[in-house]
Amino acid sequence: MKSKPAKESLTIMNELVLPNDTNTLHNLMGGRLLHLMDIAAAIAAQKHSNRIVVTASVDNVSFKESIKLGDVVTIQSKVTRSFTSSMEVRLDVWAENIPSGTRIKSNEAYYTFVAVDQSGKPIPVPEVRPETTEETELYAGALRRRQLRLVLAGKMQANDATELKALFFHK
Numbered sequence: 001m002k003s004k005p006a007k008e009s010l011t012i013m014n015e016l017v018l019p020n021d022t023n024t025l026h027n028l029m030g031g032r033l034l035h036l037m038d039i040a041a042a043i044a045a046q047k048h049s050n051r052i053v054v055t056a057s058v059d060n061v062s063f064k065e066s067i068k069l070g071d072v073v074t075i076q077s078k079v080t081r082s083f084t085s086s087m088e089v090r091l092d093v094w095a096e097n098i099p100s101g102t103r104i105k106s107n108e109a110y111y112t113f114v115a116v117d118q119s120g121k122p123i124p125v126p127e128v129r130p131e132t133t134e135e136t137e138l139y140a141g142a143l144r145r146r147q148l149r150l151v152l153a154g155k156m157q158a159n160d161a162t163e164l165k166a167l168f169f170h171k
Contacts, residue, residue: 003127009048009079009089013040017071028067033093034058037075037109041089044077045113048087049125053113056086057149061109067095073106080135081142085122086114088142110145 013036021032038055045053067073074094079087093107115125130139147161 003129004048009044009077009128011040011044011047011075011077013043013075013077015073015075017067017069017073019069022069025066026069028069028071028073028095030063033063033067033073033107034061036073037061037077037091037093037107038111040075040077041091041111042113044079044089045087045115048079048082048128049115051115051123051125052118053087053115054120056112056114057153058112059110059145059149061107063107065095065104065106067093067106068097071095071097077111079128080110080138081146082125082128083146085116085124086112086146087125087128088112088145090138112146112149 015036017028019026021028023029038058042053042055072095074096076092076094077089080090081088089111091107091109091111092105093109094103095106096103114122117123128139130136144163147163151158151161
């Protein structure tokens with residue numbers, strides 16, 4: 001498959017936090033944010049692969065800062081690396097209070113998507129071609145994150161996770 005620059009998958013999504021999206025403390029509900037993040041990540045994966053994609057995994061999502069009623073949520077998502085049929089997508093979530101002019105980073109996460117055909121079978125995706133220093137670092141780290149996901153899911157033996165072992169055992 002043809003490779004694509006990492007920038008081509010960049011997606012920026014904005015959403016206003018309305019009363020129906022909040023809990024009794026007037027903070028955005030976590031499940032609602034995960035829903036929005038899944039959509040933003042899927043769009044980036046679809047842009048990269050030009051295929052139907054399905055969510056394969058969601059890495060740890062920590063809620064660093066609460067997002068308040070009336071804030072604008074901005075989710076930036078980008079494919080960091082692709083494998084045979086899967087793609088890792090990094091998400092950065094920002095909350096902006098427009099009247100006060102404040103903007104905080106609320107969350108970051110990695111989602112994994114698999115490109116599928118019309119019958120739901122995995123199909124190959126284009127390679128990612130990192131162009132910046134940051135893209136190159138994210139690209140390199142994606143293999144370690146993938147191996148960790150596979151080990152935790154029981155789909156890879158820890159002894160086979162060569163990139164992870166290299167972090168701990170230097171020759």
